[in-house]
Amino acid sequence: MIKAIARAVFGSVGPFKPTTIERRDLQPHDVLIEIKYSGICHSDIHTARGEWGPVNYPLVPGHEIAGVVAQVGSKVTKYAIGDRVGVGCMVDSCRECDRCREGNEQYCRNGNTGTYAATDRYGQYTQGGYSTHIVVTEDFVVRIPDALGLDVAAPLLCAGITTYSPLRHWKAGPGKKIAVVGLGGLGHMAVKLARAMGAEVTVLSQTLKKKDDGLRMGADHYYATNDPETFNKLVGSFDLIINTVSAKIDVGAYLSLLTLDGTIVNVGAPAEPMSIHVLPLILQRRSFAGSTIGGIRETQEMLDFCAEHRIAPEIEVIAANQIDEAWERVLASDVRYRFVIDIRTMKEEIEWRKK
The missing domain is CATH 3.90.180.10 (Medium-chain alcohol dehydrogenases, catalytic domain)
Known part of the structure; x- marks a missing residue:
């Protein structure tokens, strides 16, 4: 041994x-x-x-x-x-x-x-x-490509692939409007990756205290979810929402932000269950989904993508x-x-x- x-x-x-x-x-x-x-x-x-x-x-x-x-x-x-x-x-x-x-x-x-x-x-x-x-x-x-330091490469093996995989699966790219819920370890990677893929990116965070960081990382817009007006203003705005937080959220409120055929994907995993009303799903053919990490081939693809686009946590x-x-x-x-x-x-x- x-x-x-x-x-x-x-x-x-x-x-x-x-x-x-x-x-x-x-x-x-x-x-x-x-x-x-x-x-x-x-x-x-x-x-x-x-x-x-x-x-x-x-x-x-x-x-x-x-x-x-x-x-x-x-x-x-x-x-x-x-x-x-x-x-x-x-x-x-x-x-x-x-x-x-x-x-x-x-x-x-x-x-x-x-x-x-x-x-x-x-x-x-x-x-x-x-x-x-x-x-x-x-x-x-x-x-790990030579262009990535080992220190910054480490978080890509979870935070990177956990956000890269759903962005790829739901076809993030030019013409797509994507929201990222939470600007933490996962969220900041989702912002950087989505921007590099060519999407229009919005951060939805509890407050505006990280707004400058979010915009610097590539977000086009940044809104505080503790402001009720945010949900009124953004109704029907997004093709895809990546929820990165590991706490319970009001799923129904976020569903209202999706456009026709939009999807909210949970990658954060709260310990307690969350409940939803199905009517917002039915009326706009929306989806509530989940995603875990990627496979080995996709993880290597993600590392190469980050090296090519100079993306690091x-x-x-x-x-x-x-x-x-x-x-x-x-x-x-x-x-x-x-x-x-x-x-x-x-x-x-x-x-x-x-x-």
């Missing part, structure tokens, strides 16, 4: 503690990645605190992973030692069902294997990217001993716009303690 240094939670109320975890020995098609950076996603918090179901502790979260190939299995053909690579929200799937064969591993009929808090095909409980190393089959590793790099504070700031919406852990600081802390 391969030893890795990690930060783990040992219960639903934390805090994080240094620990050592074991990674499996490399199988023929496996890649050992030395993790350089790991992004912090709101999903990490939901999962670790048991809000999405029971969790086995200790848990090492993290599914926005960027690093360098340190070792390869005997039959690996896609990567070599030293390659710049990433791992997102899943590390395996059945690879046999029609959805996997079509490149939609995220919707695997037999269930994909999450990067953490899941059981893999070897019977091991998966642990995520808040660690120094990870072993992943080469088919679930993506290549706006990040705050932190040390491993700041994770608890960062989580609290995520919950308080006090981050602009994604925390990224410098994994080197885990090793440096261990080395310091040995002195």
Whole structure:
């Protein structure tokens, strides 16, 4: 087994503690990645605190992973030692069902294997990217283009693909009017991506306090949803609304903002259920949909698109001993716009303690 240094939670109320975890020995098609950076996603918090179901502790979260190939299995053909690579929200799937064969591993009929808090095909409980190393089959590793720094590439493996996938699926582009609900880790990426695709972009945020940021990132318009006049003014305006917030919203109010055949897509995942009235759907042939991440092929496409268009998330790099504070700031919406852990600081802390 391969030893890795990690930060783990040992219960639903934390805090994080240094620990050592074991990674499996490399199988023929496996890649050992030395993790350089790991992004912090709101999903990490939901999962670790048991809000999405029971969790086995200790848990090492993290599914926005960027690093360098340190070792390869005997039959690996896609990567070599030293390659710049990433791992997102899943590390395996059945690879046999029609959805996997079509490149939609995220919707695997037999269930994909999450990067953490899941059981893999070897019977091991998966642990995520808040660690120094990870072993992943080469088919679930993506290549990070040279034009992207590893630190900014990490959040693209969740925040980037989570917003890119629905924008592509619902054909964002010139002539389309798109609204993004929330300007956080997901929302700011949705704005940048939609703008690069050629759409007219509007941000719908609770207040105007991030308006300057939103416009700088590429939004054409910015409205406060705590102003009732916003919903009166924008009735029937949008072809597509990407809802990125992880809190309950008044879906009916946002449905009224869609034009004929418009769609609101939820990518934020609130812990509590939301309800809707169907009449607004029926009268304008509107749709209320959901979307998760993209498949591996689409994730690579997204990374290449970001490199080509010079799109990167706006990040705050932190040390491993700041994770608890960062989580609290995520919950308080006090981050602009994604925390990224410098994994080197885990090793440096261990080395310091040995002195």
